[in-house]
Amino acid sequence: MADLEVLIAAIQDGDRATATRVTAEAxxxxxxxxxxxxxxxxAMAEVGRRFQCNEVYVPEMLISARAMKEATAxxxxxxIKADIRPEWTAVIGTINGDLHDIGKNLVAMMWRGANxxxxxxGTNVPAERFVEAARDHQASLIGISALxxxxxxxxxxAVAAIRAAxxxxxxxxxxxxxxxxxxxxxxxADAYAPDAASAVDVAKGAVAAG
Amino acid sequence: xxxxxxxxxxxxRLEGSGRLRARVIxxxxxxxxxxxxxxxxxxxYFMDPEYRQVENRQVADWIGTFNTMLQTRFARYDVxxxxxxxxxxxxxxxxxxxxxxxxxxxxxxPVVTAMFGGEIVYFDNDNPDSKGExxxxxxxxxxxHIPDFATTFPVSVYLQQxxxxxxxxxxxxxxxxxxxxxxxxxIAYRLRGEQLFFDMVDDPELATAILEAAHATSLGVYExxxxxxxxxxxxxxxxxxxxxxxxxxxxxxxxxxxxRRQIERHPKALxxxxxxxxxxxxxxxxxxxxxFMEVGAGTDIARTRVLFPKAxxxxxxxxxxxxxxxxxxxxxxxxxxxxxxxxxxxxxxWPAETGTPIETIEAIYAAVSDYNQHGSEA
Numbered sequence: 001m002a003d004l005e006v007l008i009a010a011i012q013d014g015d016r017a018t019a020t021r022v023t024a025e026a027x028x029x030x031x032x033x034x035x036x037x038x039x040x041x042x043a044m045a046e047v048g049r050r051f052q053c054n055e056v057y058v059p060e061m062l063i064s065a066r067a068m069k070e071a072t073a074x075x076x077x078x079x080i081k082a083d084i085r086p087e088w089t090a091v092i093g094t095i096n097g098d099l100h101d102i103g104k105n106l107v108a109m110m111w112r113g114a115n116x117x118x119x120x121x122g123t124n125v126p127a128e129r130f131v132e133a134a135r136d137h138q139a140s141l142i143g144i145s146a147l148x149x150x151x152x153x154x155x156x157x158a159v160a161a162i163r164a165a166x167x168x169x170x171x172x173x174x175x176x177x178x179x180x181x182x183x184x185x186x187x188x189a190d191a192y193a194p195d196a197a198s199a200v201d202v203a204k205g206a207v208a209a210g
Numbered sequence: 211x212x213x214x215x216x217x218x219x220x221x222x223r224l225e226g227s228g229r230l231r232a233r234v235i236x237x238x239x240x241x242x243x244x245x246x247x248x249x250x251x252x253x254x255y256f257m258d259p260e261y262r263q264v265e266n267r268q269v270a271d272w273i274g275t276f277n278t279m280l281q282t283r284f285a286r287y288d289v290x291x292x293x294x295x296x297x298x299x300x301x302x303x304x305x306x307x308x309x310x311x312x313x314x315x316x317x318x319x320p321v322v323t324a325m326f327g328g329e330i331v332y333f334d335n336d337n338p339d340s341k342g343e344x345x346x347x348x349x350x351x352x353x354x355h356i357p358d359f360a361t362t363f364p365v366s367v368y369l370q371q372x373x374x375x376x377x378x379x380x381x382x383x384x385x386x387x388x389x390x391x392x393x394x395x396x397i398a399y400r401l402r403g404e405q406l407f408f409d410m411v412d413d414p415e416l417a418t419a420i421l422e423a424a425h426a427t428s429l430g431v432y433e434x435x436x437x438x439x440x441x442x443x444x445x446x447x448x449x450x451x452x453x454x455x456x457x458x459x460x461x462x463x464x465x466x467x468x469x470r471r472q473i474e475r476h477p478k479a480l481x482x483x484x485x486x487x488x489x490x491x492x493x494x495x496x497x498x499x500x501x502f503m504e505v506g507a508g509t510d511i512a513r514t515r516v517l518f519p520k521a522x523x524x525x526x527x528x529x530x531x532x533x534x535x536x537x538x539x540x541x542x543x544x545x546x547x548x549x550x551x552x553x554x555x556x557x558x559x560w561p562a563e564t565g566t567p568i569e570t571i572e573a574i575y576a577a578v579s580d581y582n583q584h585g586s587e588a
Contacts, residue, residue: 014411054489056457057455057456057457057460058407058455058456059407059410059455059456059457059460060457060460062404062407062408063407063408063411066408097333099331099339099341102455105404148336149239149241149529149530149533149563149564149565150239150241150333150335150336150564177530178529178530178533178563180530180534182534
């Protein structure tokens with residue numbers, strides 16, 4: 001029987017060979033797909049915790065996420081067959097005029113690791129693209145990132161455009177180095193996350209509250 | 211990052227006290243200038259030196275008025291300070307009072323990335339940046355080629371501009387330079403993107419080749435500019451901007467060896483890191499000849515002082531926090547830095563973004579003045 005503790009350790013260490021091997025074994029052994037998925041999300045949650053504590057940094061986090069992604073790819077057909085789907089969909093992007101994407105990528109990675117479907121619009125995203133993508137993918141949450149004080153003001157326009165669009169119940173979350181909880185509240189965002197690790201709980205809380 | 215690092219801190223030693231006067235340098239953002247004056251930091255500004263000179267005259271007038279206001283308002287404070295400049299913009303001031311015609315982009319980021327095929331993106335209210343990762347698609351070390359500096363855009367254009375301007379105005383009127391050097395790992399990341407971190411695990415030979423290319427190109431262009439400009443040997447400023455994202459293990463293996471090679475080529479060096487940098491201090495302390503440590507907010511200043519007992523610490527106040535914090539919070543932060551610095555050479559650098567209240571700027575001058583008059587016990 002495949003050992004899910006080994007899978008967890010492999011994802012945390014970014015050991016994709018072991019992660020995919022154990023996942024394949026678990027599928028072959030007909031283990032409960034939800035328990036395999038839970039092991040993977042637990043592993044990424046621990047990676048997020050370590051990131052928050054400065055025990056790991058961006059390269060280690062990316063390598064863990066890659067291991068998780070490759071293992072998840074093996075598991076996906078089994079999940080579909082068992083009708084286990086992502087909890088909900090989030091759209092994410094860096095605000096118009098801003099080309100920085102490290103923070104946004106880390107949040108997207110953590111969301112995927114928490115079994116949230118992520119539609120990543122990339123950088124320099126105008127407000128209307130957030131609206132279109134949220135509508136097309138029936139998203140529950142839009143995440144907007146900014147690194148620059150010069151571009152974060154564009155978040156206000158984006159939030160206003162999303163509110164003006166016909167997207168009932170849509171939650172909006174903002175983050176990035178210059179963004180503060182006060183600014184998030186001032187522009188009418190529903191949630192603010194100070195870092196990638198906390199972005200999972202904040203997003204889940206926002207969607208649950210909506 | 212300041213270019214005025216060669217201060218003679220020894221001269222400022224307070225007689226009999228054994229401690230040094232702290233000093234203050236301020237920089238405003240291009241956004242501030244754009245908002246105040248409408249000057250656009252667009253492609254024409256950076257690619258047309260004569261246009262830039264016209265714009266810079268306006269900016270210099272405005273900055274002069276701003277500095278006069280600061281000087282008047284802060285006259286009562288016992289602080290050594292210099293005129294405020296614009297972060298990342300070259301050629302605004304000249305020590306000899308000459309009006310210089312600057313050539314090219316002052317930051318290696320977009321220049322080196324463009325030399326490998328990346329795109330330079332211009333903004334009205336910010337420094338230019340690079341878009342895309344030109345080496346993202348390669349799959350082996352043999353595909354990494356160091357470009358010929360003199361014939362590759364945009365350096366080829368800058369060199370032609372430099373020759374034309376020197377022929378018309380004379381060499382002493384024209385400046386061709388990088389303000390500083392981005393570190394090899396910082397540039398390599400911009401060339402390759404996140405794939406670089408996977409290469410470090412899967413294909414170290416490829417990662418090494420990209421690091422080598424980043425190192426050779428950025429340092430090569432920097433030193434070529436120095437040679438062409440007949441500059442006297444000066445401080446080498448290296449910006450290891452990626453440091454706050456990188457673990458000590460990765461930093462030790464993939465940044466330190468190249469930093470060492472760059473620093474060893476120059477008699478004096480300044481190492482700049484944008485964000486919290488406590489986790490790399492021990493590694494940097496192993497390098498020879500770092501005379502200036504320029505670290506971001508959140509860095510352990512007490513530890514920095516222990517590891518770099520003779521270096522000047524440039525403490526860069528966090529821009530968004532500086533904009534949003536109250537004067538009381540800023541005063542507390544600066545006082546803590548002064549205490550942790552233990553009386554060594556110290557410069558506080560305030561980077562002001564549009565909307566930063568003058569009272570929070572003043573809090574820095576007040577705290578440093580208090581220290582200069584009464585010491586860290588004040």
